[in-house]
Amino acid sequence: MARVSKRHADPVARLRKAIETGHFLPGQRLPELELAEWLGVNRVNVKLALGKLDQEGLVEVERNKGARVRVISREEAVEILQTFASLETLIARNAAAKATASDGERLKGILAAVQKAQAEEDYVEYSQQINRLHAEIRRIAAHATAARIVATLNVQIARFRLQTLLFPGRIKQSIQELKEIVDAICAADGVRAGKAMLEHLNNMGKALEQNLTQIDA
Template identity: 25%
Template sequence: MERHLTLRERIVDFVKEAIIKGSLKPGERVPEPELAEWFGISRTPIREAFRELEAHGFITFTPRKGAIVSPITDKDVRDFYAIKGLLEGYAARMACQKLTEGDIKRMEELNEQMTKCAEKNEVKNFFKLDNQFHDVFLKVCGNDKLYNLIHTIVQQFERFRRTSLSLPGRMQSSVKQHYEIIDAFRKKDMALVEKLVKANAEKGGELLAQEILKEKS
């Protein structure tokens, strides 16, 4: 049975979707009074939701405007994806000899579900499945500190990843890259799997960075 979202979670989801879809643009104020009126609530749950949104890189607090949509630059994107690629690539290399056939089949199942999400353009569900896909080898790598570090960084930049996945063709290309990663894991090719996982991150970052530059020009 699917768990009902709390009020805070509903507000967080609402604002995230508005930012990712471009209804709220970088530098624009996130209207606290209007949100309170829309949801028919006091401002306390709104402020709790804002703290979570700030922690995940969606909004920033400024002295005069209050909560605004965090600015996003191509350099920010490239820097994040470079770190993500290096850390996840190393984790994949460490997990390569440890993954069982059951782990690999689980990754295949998740990628099949992602294929269906890509066909229906379901970015939110694709994002959740993508996290689970990467978690399979991250948990097996045997380094808890690395696992926690990657999760902390990835959580802080959720906005980048979801925005990148929403770009035309990105979900489909990610699925294709995942199948190549699965094949490399099955062959126990440590060098190749590290290269492919790193490339998967870099591809998402480059597409988003180019989109940001295009919007500025």
């Protein structure tokens, strides 16, 4: 593992981001000594970070075996996506009711960044910009309870999204779906925004299911 440049960066945040972006893959072992070197911290901090991520459901810490990135079952993936889709649909409707003109411009700017990342085939950046777009929609919606629950699912959703990039045509389809969401919010059309968000996440779920089926075959 190459050492990160910021030696004193929060090890929990660094590890969470590494799992989110696919730097560490499902099932991959996470040796404490190697992580300590990679993060530039001592093993005590690594152990505490792994314990926190174990509580979040991102890693599994097994006695006498160490830690590994947690593998999500097909059934749990479906449940996570269903929960996320329901909450994000509510959030999109709320955002459409509350968005100002400047909010709309910010959403369009982030959408342009998504399109730029796609054109440059930078798929980690592409996924991160989509996360940013969803975060901005949540900010506009100002639904604290929904946002708090969604925050616990974000890393898993980001992992799923990266997997769906392997499905042919999904990226272009996704961008069109995101444009429809942004357009609906800017038009203050809550019904349309909610429907567009639900369709976007349902299609993501279908792509994930097909990708998992291909892997299992």
